[in-house]
Amino acid sequence: MSGFLKLLFRNRLAAVGAVVLGTILVLVLITPLLPLKDPNVTDTANKFIPPFTEGHLLGTDHLGRDQLSRLLHGTRLSLAVGLAAAVIAATLGSAVGIIAGYFGGRTDNVIMRGVDMLMAFPYILLALAIVAALGPGLLNALIAVAAVNIPFFARNIRGITVSLAGREFIDAARLAGKGHTRIILTELLPNVLPTIVIAMSTTVGWMILETAGLSFLGLGSQPPVADLGSMLGKGRDSLITDPHTSIVPGVMIFLIVMSVNLLGDGVRDALDPRLKSGALSRPRAMTAVNRKGPVPETDDKGLLNIQNLETQFHVGPRVYRAVNDVSLHVKPGECLGVIGESGSGKSVTALSVMGLVASPPGVITGGAVRYAGEDLLGASYKSLRTKRGENVAYIFQDPLSTLHPLYRVGDQLAEAIQCHHKISDAKARARSLELLRAVRIPNAESRLRDYPHEMSGGMRQRVGIAMAMANDPDVIIADEPTTALDVTVQAQILALLDDLRRERGLAIVFITHDFGVVAQLTDRVAVMYAGQIVEQGRTEEVLSRPLHPYTRRLIACVPELGGGRRRLEAIPGLPPMVDKLPRGCAFAARCDKAQDSCRAAPIALSRDGDRAVRCLFPEEALRKDAS
Amino acid sequence: MGRYILKRLISAIPVLLGITIIVFLIMAMIPGDPAIAILGGYATADRIADLNRDLGLDQPLVARYFIWLGNMLTGDFGRSFSLNRPVLDEILERFNATLILAGVSFMMCSLLGILAGVVSAARQYGFADKAITFAVLIGISVPSFFLGMMMILFFAVNLRWLPVSGMYAIYGGGDLPDLIRHLIMPATALAAVATGVIARLSRSAMLEVLRQDYIRTARAKGVGERRVIMGHALRAAMVSIIPVLGIQAGFVLSGAVYIEIVFQWPGVGRMLVTAILQRDILLVQGGVVFVAACYVFFNILVDVAQSLLDPRIKT
Numbered sequence: 001m002s003g004f005l006k007l008l009f010r011n012r013l014a015a016v017g018a019v020v021l022g023t024i025l026v027l028v029l030i031t032p033l034l035p036l037k038d039p040n041v042t043d044t045a046n047k048f049i050p051p052f053t054e055g056h057l058l059g060t061d062h063l064g065r066d067q068l069s070r071l072l073h074g075t076r077l078s079l080a081v082g083l084a085a086a087v088i089a090a091t092l093g094s095a096v097g098i099i100a101g102y103f104g105g106r107t108d109n110v111i112m113r114g115v116d117m118l119m120a121f122p123y124i125l126l127a128l129a130i131v132a133a134l135g136p137g138l139l140n141a142l143i144a145v146a147a148v149n150i151p152f153f154a155r156n157i158r159g160i161t162v163s164l165a166g167r168e169f170i171d172a173a174r175l176a177g178k179g180h181t182r183i184i185l186t187e188l189l190p191n192v193l194p195t196i197v198i199a200m201s202t203t204v205g206w207m208i209l210e211t212a213g214l215s216f217l218g219l220g221s222q223p224p225v226a227d228l229g230s231m232l233g234k235g236r237d238s239l240i241t242d243p244h245t246s247i248v249p250g251v252m253i254f255l256i257v258m259s260v261n262l263l264g265d266g267v268r269d270a271l272d273p274r275l276k277s278g279a280l281s282r283p284r285a286m287t288a289v290n291r292k293g294p295v296p297e298t299d300d301k302g303l304l305n306i307q308n309l310e311t312q313f314h315v316g317p318r319v320y321r322a323v324n325d326v327s328l329h330v331k332p333g334e335c336l337g338v339i340g341e342s343g344s345g346k347s348v349t350a351l352s353v354m355g356l357v358a359s360p361p362g363v364i365t366g367g368a369v370r371y372a373g374e375d376l377l378g379a380s381y382k383s384l385r386t387k388r389g390e391n392v393a394y395i396f397q398d399p400l401s402t403l404h405p406l407y408r409v410g411d412q413l414a415e416a417i418q419c420h421h422k423i424s425d426a427k428a429r430a431r432s433l434e435l436l437r438a439v440r441i442p443n444a445e446s447r448l449r450d451y452p453h454e455m456s457g458g459m460r461q462r463v464g465i466a467m468a469m470a471n472d473p474d475v476i477i478a479d480e481p482t483t484a485l486d487v488t489v490q491a492q493i494l495a496l497l498d499d500l501r502r503e504r505g506l507a508i509v510f511i512t513h514d515f516g517v518v519a520q521l522t523d524r525v526a527v528m529y530a531g532q533i534v535e536q537g538r539t540e541e542v543l544s545r546p547l548h549p550y551t552r553r554l555i556a557c558v559p560e561l562g563g564g565r566r567r568l569e570a571i572p573g574l575p576p577m578v579d580k581l582p583r584g585c586a587f588a589a590r591c592d593k594a595q596d597s598c599r600a601a602p603i604a605l606s607r608d609g610d611r612a613v614r615c616l617f618p619e620e621a622l623r624k625d626a627s
Numbered sequence: 628m629g630r631y632i633l634k635r636l637i638s639a640i641p642v643l644l645g646i647t648i649i650v651f652l653i654m655a656m657i658p659g660d661p662a663i664a665i666l667g668g669y670a671t672a673d674r675i676a677d678l679n680r681d682l683g684l685d686q687p688l689v690a691r692y693f694i695w696l697g698n699m700l701t702g703d704f705g706r707s708f709s710l711n712r713p714v715l716d717e718i719l720e721r722f723n724a725t726l727i728l729a730g731v732s733f734m735m736c737s738l739l740g741i742l743a744g745v746v747s748a749a750r751q752y753g754f755a756d757k758a759i760t761f762a763v764l765i766g767i768s769v770p771s772f773f774l775g776m777m778m779i780l781f782f783a784v785n786l787r788w789l790p791v792s793g794m795y796a797i798y799g800g801g802d803l804p805d806l807i808r809h810l811i812m813p814a815t816a817l818a819a820v821a822t823g824v825i826a827r828l829s830r831s832a833m834l835e836v837l838r839q840d841y842i843r844t845a846r847a848k849g850v851g852e853r854r855v856i857m858g859h860a861l862r863a864a865m866v867s868i869i870p871v872l873g874i875q876a877g878f879v880l881s882g883a884v885y886i887e888i889v890f891q892w893p894g895v896g897r898m899l900v901t902a903i904l905q906r907d908i909l910l911v912q913g914g915v916v917f918v919a920a921c922y923v924f925f926n927i928l929v930d931v932a933q934s935l936l937d938p939r940i941k942t
Contacts, residue, residue, distance in 0.1 A: 013764075117645030122881035122922050125899075125915055126649075132903040132911040133656045209770055213885055216772050217900050232773060236889070239776055240784050240791075250773035258768035282751045282837040285852040356843055381852075389849035396847075401840040406862050406937060416848040451938045467848065 014266020021259035024252075028076045037066040039073040040224045048242045061231075061245050062238055070226060071248055077227040079256070081142050082208030088146035089207070090200045093153025098184055098192065100154065101161025112158065118151040127210065131219045138211075138227065141220035145210045149203060156199050160192050201267055205260035212253050228253050286355035286384055287311075289364045289377050296368050302329030303372060303507050304353065304392065304475045310366035311345075311352045320579045322348040324531040325367070328509070332474065335501055335508040337522030337539065339515065339554070341575055345531035346511045350477045354388050371475070390420045393468035397480040399460035403452040409436075409463045410448030416470040435466040439496060458489035465496065477509045482517065494521055515555055519543055524610065527551050530575050530586035537611040547611070547618040550587045585615070593617050631934055635927045646919045647699070651692050654912050695912075704913035709905045714913040718895060722917065724794055725887070725894035727806070729880045732814040736821035736879065737872055741861075743822070744829020744868075748837065749856050759826065766823030771882055775816035775889040782812060792891040813890040817882055821875040828871050832864040839863070866937050873929035877922055 043064035051059040051067070058067035100111040118126065130144035164170065165188070173183045214220040215229025226234070228249045235246035296307040311323040323345045330336040338346045351357045353369050353376065369376045371391060376384060396402040404412060413432035417423065423431075429448070436444035439462040452460055461481060468476050478497065482490040498521055501508055510522055518525050518539060525542050527535040527550065535548040546552040553571045573590040576582060582589070584599040591598070598616055605614045608622045666674060679685050686694065698705065704714035747759040783791040794809050795801050836842065837860050845859045846852075884896030891897070895914055902910040934940045 113641075113645070117642060117649055120642050120646060120923055120926075121649070121919050122877035124878075124881035124884055125918055128881075128884065128899055128903065129650055129653050129911065129915045132899075132908070132915075133653045135906075136904065212770065213772065216770075216885065217888060219900070219903060232770075232776075236776060239780060243780050246773070246776050246780075250770070250776065253770050253773060254768055257770070258764065261764065261768055282748060282834050283843075285846065285855070351843075354847060356847055358838070358843075385849050385851060387849070388847055394844075394847040396840065396844060398840070402844045404841040404845065404859055404863070405939065406866070407859075415850065419848060419850045419854070453939055467844075470848075 011266045011269060013262050014269075017259040017262025017266065020255055021263060024075065024256060024259070025079075027072060028079060031072045031076055034072070036069040036072065039065060039069040039226075041065065048238065048245070050242075051244050051248070058248050059244050062234065062242075067245070067248050070231060071228075071252060074226050074228045074231050074249060075252055075256070077138075077221065077225070078208055078212055078229065078253070081138060081211045081227060082145075082204060085142050085146040085149070085207040085211060086200050086204040088142075089149035089203070090153050090196050092146070093150040094157045094192065094196050096150065097154040097157030097159075098161050098188055101158040102165050102180070102184060102188060104162070104165065108158070108162075111154070115151045115154045118148075119155070123148060124210070124213070127214065128219075131214060136219045136222065138215070138221040138225070141211050141214040144214065145207050148210070149207060152203065153196070153199060157192055157196060160195050161188060164188060164191055198267065198271070201260075202264045205257045205264065208260070209253065209257050281360045283358035283360075286381050287352065287357040287359040287362050287364055289355075291364070291366050291377070293366050295375060295378065298368075298370055298373060298375075300373070302331045302334075304509070305329040305370040306349065306353065306367070307370065308367035309349060309352055309364070309369065311348050311357055311362060311364050313361040314363055315361045318579045320577075321581060322362075322531050322578055323352060324581075326528070326531075326533055327367075328526055328533070330475065330507040330509055332507050333501065333505045334524070335498075335510055335522045337518040337525040338509060338511045338528060339513060339518055339525060340528035341513060343575055343578070344528040345578070346528045347479050349528070350394075350479050350509060350511050353477060354392055354394070355384055356394070386420065389416055389468075389473065390471045391473055392475045392477065393471070393473040395461075395464050395468045395476060395478040395481045398484045399464040400452060400457070400484075403460060403463065405452055408449055408451055409455070410450075413448075413463070413467055413470060416467050420471050431470070432466075435469055436463070438469065438500075439463075439466045441466075457485055458492070461485060461489075461493055462496070465493070465500075469500065472504065473506070475507045475509070477511070479511045480513070481510075483512070483514075490517075497521065515543070515557075527554065530581060531578055532586065532614060533605060533612070534587065534614045535612065536605075541611065545620060547613040547620055547622060548587075548615045549591050549593055549617075549619065552619055628931075628934075632927070632931055635930055639923050639927055642923055643920055646923070647696055647916055648692070650912055650916050650919070651695060654908055655688060655691075657908065699913075699916070704917075705909035707902070707907050707910040709902065709907040709910065714910050715917075717898065717910065718914055718917050721893060721895045721898045722921075724892060725880075725883050725896060725918075728810065728813055728817065728886065728892055728894060729876075729883050731810055732817040732883075733821075733876050733879045735814055736818040736825055736875060739818070740822045740825025741829045741868060743826035745833055745856065745861060745864075747826065747830040748833035751834065756830075759830075763823040763826050766819045767827075769819060770885075771816050771820055772885040772889050774819055775813065775886055778812045778816055779889070792889075794893055813886045813892055816889070817879060817886045820882070821879050824878075825868070825871060825875055829864065829868050832867045833860055835867075836860045836863045862936070866933070869929060869933050869936065873926050876925055876929070880918065880922055880925075 043060070045064065046060055047062055047064040049056050049060040049064070051057065053059060056066055056068070058071060061067055061070065096111060096115070100108040127144040127148045130147055131140055134140035134143065170183060170187055173187050178186070211220060212227065212229030212232070215227050216233040218230070218233055221227045221230045223230075231249035232246055232253070235249060239246050299305070299307065306326060306328040309323055309326045310321070313320040313322055326345070326349050328336065328338065328349070338349065340346045348357055348362070352364055355376070357364070364377055367377070371387060376387070403409065410429065410432050413435055414425065414428035417428050417431055432448060433444055436447055441447050441459060441462050447455070447459070452463070455463065464481065481497075482493050485493065494517065497508065497510075500506055510517070512518060522539045524537065525539045526533050527542070527548065529550050535542060535546065535551045542551060543555065546555055557571065571590055576586050576589065582599060584601055585591070585594065585603050588594040588598045595617065603614050603616060605612050606622055611622060613622055666678060684691070702715060704718065706712070707714050707717055710717055743759045743763070747756045750756045779791055782789045789812055790796065790809050794806065796805050796809075841863075842855060842859055845855050850859070881896075883892075883894060884900060886892065887894045887897040888900060895918060899911060899914045902914065
C-alpha cells in the first residue's frame with residue numbers, strides 16, 4: 001500500500017490532483033463552521049456585486065446572495081450528490097454483475113441482454129428520460145445518474161466474477177455447504193471489492209459532472225437550494241452583463257472534475273505494472289547510438305563486418321549488457337551461423353546492424369557495423385533507411401506477428417519494392433508474383449490477395465523470405481526463421497535459403513539455437529553466451545572439435561538419429577542475467593571445469609585464424625602455430 | 628459484405644425493441660395520473676377520462692405498449708399537447724439541426740482527436756506530446772456547457788467574431804457561410820471532451836502498436852518513418868480507435884442537449900428539455916426513442932467500418 005502511494009505521488013500531476021481535491025474536500029467539510037453569510041438570504045439592493053468587494057469575496061448573484069457562501073454550499077451539495085450516485089450505481093451495478101456472473105447460464109443471459117439494451121442508449125438521453133418520468137428535482141437527478149451508470153458497473157464486475165466463480169475456493173465453499181448468499185458475501189465480494197473501488201474512482205468525476213449538467217438544464221436542484229450546476233444555469237441568464245455569476249461555479253466544477261481525473265489517472269498508472277518497466281515507450285525509427293569509446297578502424301573483413309559491437313538496454317537505473325564486444329563478419333556467398341540460448345544476445349546483435357533494436361530502452365554504446373566499408377552506426381537515418389531491405393534484409397521469426405495483419409501479402413511485398421524503387425503498381429505486382437513463385441508458393445497469383453492470417457505458418461515464412469529477397473539484397477539476416485515451424489517445413493525453408501544463397505551469391509547471417517540447423521546450412525559459426533562470443537570457427541571444425549566447454553555441452557544437447565548410445569545431457573543451471581554479469585567467465589557457474597582464475601578477471605577471445613575461443617581451459621589447445 | 632450488413636441490421640431489431648420497452652417502462656413509472664399532469668389539477672373528471680381513452684391509458688400495460696409500438700411503426704408517434712402538432716413532425720424538423728451540430732462535432736473530434744493522438748505518440752515525451760497531453764486534460768475536465776458559455780463571452784461578446792447564439796441570423800441569414808459562422812462555437816464546445824478522450828486513446832493505441840513486431844518489419848524493409856506512423860501503425864491502431872469513436876458519437880449526440888441550450892440551437896435536445904419541463908410525455912418518449920434508434924444505426928455503421936478495416940473479422 002505504501003509502495004502504491006509512493007508511486008502515486010511520484011506522479012506529480014496526480015499529486016496536484018490530490019492536493020486540489022483535498023483542499024476542496026476540507027473546505028466543504030468545514031463550510032458550516034466558517035463565518036459565512038446564509039447562502040439563501042436575498043438582498044436585492046446589493047445584487048450583482050463584482051468579486052473581491054468588501055464583505056463579498058466572490059460578489060453576489062442576481063438576488064444579492066453571497067456567492068462564496070453559495071459556492072461552498074453548492075459544492076457540498078454537488079459532491080454529496082455525485083458521490084451518492086456513485087455509491088448507488090456501484091452497489092446496484094455490482095450486485096447485478098455478481099449475480100449474473102455467479103449464477104451464469106440463463107440468469108446471466110437475461111441480465112446481460114438487459115444491460116446491453118441500456119448501454120445502447122446514448123448516455124445522457126437515458127438520464128433525461130428518467131428525469132422526465134420522475135419529474136425535475138435533485139433527488140430524481142441523482143437517481144437518473146445512478147441508474148445510467150449501473151450497466152457500466154454490472155458489466156465490469158460480471159467479467160471479474162465469471163473468472164472468479166470457476167476457481168477452486170468457490171467450489172470448496174460450495175462443498176462445505178455454504179449457501180449462495182454466504183458465498184457471494186464472504187468469498188466473492190472481498191475479491192471484487194478492489195475493482196469496484198477503482199471503477200468508482202474513475203466514474204465519480206463523470207457522475208458529479210452529469211448531475212451538475214442536469215441541474216444546469218433546470219432538471220436537478222430546484223430554487224432556492226442550489227448545487228454548482230443550477231448556479232451555473234442561473235448565471236447563464238446574466239452571462240453577458242455579470243459573467244462572474246457563471247465563472248465562479250464553472251471554475252469550481254472544472255477544478256473538481258480535473259482533480260478527480262488527475263487522481264484517477266494516477267491510480268491507474270500506479271496499478272499498471274507495464275508503465276513501471278517503461279515498456280510503453282515507443283521505439284524510435286532507429287536505435288540510439290551513444291558510443292563511449294573511439295570507433296574501431298576498419299579491418300576490411302567481409303561485406304558485412306560487425307566490430308566490437310556493444311548494445312545495452314537502459315531501464316531505469318539498471319543496465320542490461322545484451323551485446324558485449326561482439327565481432328562478426330560475413331562474405332558474399334557465405335553463410336554465418338550465430339548460435340546461443342535465448343537471451344544470449346544473438347538477436348540483439350542482428351537487430352543492431354540496421355538500427356532496429358527498440359530504443360528506448362536499447363542503446364548501442366560501442367563498436368562499428370560496416371557494410372561495404374561504411375559505418376552504419378554513424379550513418380544518418382536517411383542513409384540507413386535506404387539500405388534497409390535494399391542492401392541488408394531481415395527474415396524474422398514467427399511471421400504471424402511480423403507481417404502486418406491488415407495488409408494483403410501482395411501489398412506488403414509491393415511496398416518493400418516501392419519504398420526503394422519508383423516503379424508502377426503493376427510492375428511491383430508482377431515482381432511480387434515472381435517473388436512468391438521464387439519461394440515456391442503454390443497458386444502464387446491468388447495468394448497475393450491473402451491476408452497473413454489466411455496462410456499457414458510455412459507459407460507465411462515463405463512470404464517473409466520473399467519480402468527479404470524483394471530488392472535483391474547482398475546480405476540477409478535471418479533471425480530464427482524456422483523456430484516456429486514444424487520439422488518438415490523447416491527443412492524446406494532451409495533448402496530454399498541455401499538455394500537462394502548459391503544462386504545469387506547472398507551473404508547470410510543465420511541466427512538459431514539449433515545445432516542441427518547450423519550443421520545443415522552454415523559455413524562458419526559463432527557461439528554466443530551472455531552477450532559475448534565464446535567460440536568461433538568453421539562449422540565442421542566447431543562441430544567435430546568444440547573448444548569451449550559450453551559449445552561441447554550445447555552440441556551434446558542435440559539428439560542424434562540412430563546414435564542411441566550417447567547420453568543426452570541438458571546443461572544444468574541458467575545463463576546469468578545480463579544486468580548482473582560476473583566479472584570473469586559468464587559460464588563459470590555452470591561449467592564443471594571452472595577454476596578460481598576463470599572467475600577472477602574478464603577472459604579475452606584467443607584467436608587462431610578463423611578459430612577463436614574465450615576460455616582459459618579449452619577442451620583442446622587452440623593451435624596458435626597453424627596461422 | 629452485403630450479407631454482413633443485413634446480418635447486423637437484423638441483429639439490431641431486438642436492440643430497438645429493447646429500447647422501446649425501456650423507454651415505455653420508464654414512462655410508465657410516472658407517478659400519478661398523466662392526464663392530470665397534462666390537463667392540470669382543475670380538469671373535470673369527464674375530460675380526464677376522455678384524455679385517458681385518447682392516450683389509451685385505460686388499457687392494461689402490455690396492451691398499451693403494443694398499441695404504442697404499432698403506432699410508432701406506422702409513423703404515428705402521437706400528438707404533442709404542448710405544441711399541438713404530431714410528435715414525429717416536430718422531431719424530424721428539429722433533428723436536422725441536431726444532426727448538423729452533432730455530425731460536424733463528431734467529425735471534428737474524430738479528426739482532431741486521432742491527429743493529436745498520433746502526433747503525441749510519434750513525439751512521445753517531446754514538447755508536442757506534453758502540450759497535447761495538457762490540452763487533453765483541460766479538454767476532458769471542462770463541462771461542455773461551461774466551455775460554451777466562456778466561448779460566447781470571449782469570442783462573441785468581447786471579440787465580436789462570431790454570433791452569440793442561434794443557427795441562422797434573423798435578417799439576411801440562411802446561407803451556408805451564415806450557418807458555419809453560427810456552428811463554429813457550439814460544434815467546438817460539443818467536441819472538446821470527445822476530442823480529449825479520442826486523443827488519449829489514440830495515443831495509447833499508437834504506442835501499443837508501435838511496439839509490435841510488424842512495425843519493426845516495416846522499418847526493416849526500409850519503409851520511411853512517416854509511412855510507418857501514418858500507414859502501418861495508424862491503420863492497426865484504428866482497430867482499437869473505431870469502437871471508441873462509436874461510443875463517443877453517443878456522447879456527442881446526447882451531449883448536444885447542453886450545447887443546444889447554451890447556444891439556443893433549435894435541435895432535438897432543446898426540444899426534449901422543454902418537453903420535460905412541460906411534462907409533454909409523448910414528445911419526450913418519441914424524441915428519446917428516435918435519437919436512440921439513430922444511435923443504434925450509427926453503431927451498425929461503425930461495425931461495418933470496422934469489418935472493412937480488419938479482415939480478421941468474419942463477415
